[in-house]
Amino acid sequence: MQLLAKTLHGFEETLAEELRQLGATKIEERKRAVAFEGDLKLMYRANLELRTAIRVLMPIANFKARNEDEFYDKIKAIDWEQYMTIKQTLAVDAVTASKTFNHSKYIALKTKDAIVDQFREKYKKRPNVRVYNPHLGVYIYIHDEQVNVSIDSTGESLHRRGYRVASVDAPINEVLGAGMILLSGWDKKGLLMDPMCGSGTLLIEAAMYAHNIPPNQLRTHFAFMNWKEYDEEMWGNVKQLAKDHIVEHTDPIMGWDKNLGCVRKTEQNIEAAGLTGKIEVKRKRFERLEPPEGPGMLIMNPPYDERLEEDNIEEFYEIIGDTLKKKYSGYNAWLISSNMEAIKSIGLRTSRKITLFNGKLECKFVKYEMYQGSKKQKSESEEIFE
């Protein structure tokens, strides 16, 4: 069957690669999504094992509609009893890129009307709408006059892994965190560190990746469990198979934060993720930290002066740059920030620069290669952020 995994901006290629490794076929990158083909088992695996997907949709209809009446009739013509019972609840989400249908909320409402009318005409009763955690989530996407109708196999977004029991002021989305680890090209070897770990998202996502732990193994509910054709035995097998593929990983994964509260919260989240003993966390300011000798991989998400304020953000980033230069020779250092001026203050040459979004904030995920010995970072005059 045809499936569609949705993701965040910038992770389409990473997600396509994850799907390739799961054995999906006919993989096609789209905008913030990847289309693919697979069977029911693959759909279960996608929900359990994909690190960069936020949900997995199953397209059920594709048609052309020239006006609202035609749209309503064609939605109503779908046999909705295949997907839900009258006692179950429903929610509809719509996205439109169309002159004919330019009001997505109205399209969602029309869709809901068509579905409940189908039930009402048959049974004189209608299913209820429930926005949060409905039995059936219906997704409409309209491009010009082309309508795609999908149903959601995921339910609550896949970034809700189930390990975040303690949060901080500006945590990173788990899917964004996992994607950053994958984009960094970390080969699971040698030290991985996050010196400003907050609630520990990057560390936990890195450790799950290193141990081959499925990111959503803690979740107890997915929308596909509400479906009529839910195969509990197959789901059990999929979970067991993933469990059998978990591996030992002994290279160090280490985090620091200047705030003791963050260190404690990271420890709680590590415990909830079942990773106690696999990640080390300590309290220390980045400027004072004496890191293990390189090579190593450093990934960090410092304050941007948006949600977390800094007294002098440019000076703070300048200190980050100086510290990297002084103490991190042999490291590959990645940093994400929405503050472009502050990134410039780091004063080091970036070897990669990727646009990502942290929520609504457009960010750059930048890489600095801190060469050892003679191949040092370029001299001050050449150090630029292009």
Ligand SMILES: C[S@@+](CC[C@H](N)C(=O)[O-])C[C@H]1O[C@@H](n2cnc3c(N)ncnc32)[C@H](O)[C@@H]1O
């Ligand atoms: C944006 S938060 C990181 C959030 C984290 N990625 C997560 O998912 O929870 C930035 C963190 O940097 C820490 N921090 C700020 N300045 C620091 C410094 N000089 N040294 C170490 N940690 C610092 C803050 O305490 C905060 O927890």
